[in-house]
Amino acid sequence: MKPLNIFNKLIFFINSLFATALLLAYLLPYIPPSTFPFLSVLSLGMPILLVINIVFLIYWVIKLKKQFLLSTLVLLLGFNHILSLYRIEADKYEKQPEDxxxxxxxxxxxxxxxxxxxxxxxxxxxxxxxxxxxxxxxxxxxxxxxxxxxxxxxxxxxxxxxxxxxxxxxxxxxxxxxxxxxxxxxxxxxxxxxxxxxxxxxxxxxxxxxxxxxxxxxxxxxxxxxxxxxxxxxxxxxxxxxxxxxxxxxxxxxxxxxxxxxxxxxxxxxxxxxxxxxxxxxxxxxxxxxxxxxxxxxxxxxxxxxxxxxxxxxxxxxxxxxxxxxxxxxxxxxxxxxxx
Structure with missing residues (x-):
């Protein structure tokens, strides 16, 4: 497998920054805002961080580069967060009298x-x-x-x-x-x-x-x-x-x-x-x-x-x-x- 060219090295560096930001965001639910209030802002950006890492994953897969492993591992670590972001459509339900x-x-x-x-x-x-x-x-x-x-x-x-x-x-x-x-x-x-x-x-x-x-x-x-x-x-x-x-x-x-x-x-x-x-x-x-x-x-x-x-x-x-x-x-x- 060929080494990365200068452009892809830059892309991977940016990928690493967003992967790190996502890892940090995973920790926020366990950190009281009174401890690091400025970090809590990241929780609102979680959907964007997830999507960006998915885009990087797709990019490296298309390029057939092993760098896809970085975002893959980070996304797998936060799989429960993905469930909080997006759900496949549920079956339709008709309300019952006891509901x-x-x-x-x-x-x-x-x-x-x-x-x-x-x-x-x-x-x-x-x-x-x-x-x-x-x-x-x-x-x-x-x-x-x-x-x-x-x-x-x-x-x-x-x-x-x-x-x-x-x-x-x-x-x-x-x-x-x-x-x-x-x-x-x-x-x-x-x-x-x-x-x-x-x-x-x-x-x-x-x-x-x-x-x-x-x-x-x-x-x-x-x-x-x-x-x-x-x-x-x-x-x-x-x-x-x-x-x-x-x-x-x-x-x-x-x-x-x-x-x-x-x-x-x-x-x-x-x-x-x-x-x-x-x-x-x-x-x-x-x-x-x-x-x-x-x-x-x-x-x-x-x-x-x-x-x-x-x-x-x-x-x-x-x-x-x-x-x-x-x-x-x-x-x-x-x-x-x-x-x-």
Missing amino acids: IKLLSYNVRQFNRYNWIEGDTVTNQIIHFIENEKPDIVCLQEYHKRNDIKFNGFKYKYEVITNEGERFGQAIYTNYPVINKGSLEFEDSNNNAIYLDVLVNKDTIRVINIHLESLKIIPKVTEFQEEKREKLVSRMGNSFKKQEAQVKQILENLKDCSYKSVISGDMNNSAFSYVYRKLAQDHLDAFKEKGKSFGKTFDFDFIPLRIDAILVDEAMKVKEFKNFPEVKYSDHYPITCTFSL
Whole structure:
């Protein structure tokens, strides 16, 4: 086999840099953001690092060069991460009477500031949710208005964390409510709220989370133009807050004897520390029954999945859907059908 020419040596050097970056990203779920907050930014770039290493692998295979082994080994080491990024389409499923369907959606204050042109966005969101016929609805960035009404739900629990802006979170359901509560994140407009609901003869805790926002503008070009030091510092601080918020959520679950479902906007990827902690003793509905990239946030061509539904390991996921065609917010709604 011929030695590499100068061009391919340069290509392999670049390949080595991206392979090292991917290896480093594999470690991030095990490193608290408070330890190295600036490194946590890499977790959002995991999809890109995986794809780039796949491209290098294909390049070396076409060239019939042994250098393909580098990206091959690195990708094999992170095979579970690939499953978090992409899933082959699952079989279609028809909801059964004993099943529970949960819908989670960051509604971006129902387009309060006209981020999306048109006066019908609020009604479109309401109609979409009603047409999906969920048993439980978890809304993040909920805006308290008199015209926000969902027909067909007996119970509503809303917590407004910013009284001036009148937004917060809400949970709607038809299941009898046994208990409810709000975790009240410190120094944050974000929050987690929960309901204990009675399903048949069983009680489950549904936690609607909205972790600290990263305040990312959903355009790659604008993201790149922001000063690097300022961007990394701001995001690092958000990741540290998320770590504390997840600890608070886990403390709440520790004191709960019921099976639980965690849903909402993590503002972080499935390759992050906060995701790994939240997913302990839970099944990621996307990894169980999702398809394609499961994209939940509008960030140009990058398939960011920062919203999730995590159900107790004692439950069974029957179906998971994301709706990238529903463009009424900067997030896309997700649903999970599961049984106890």
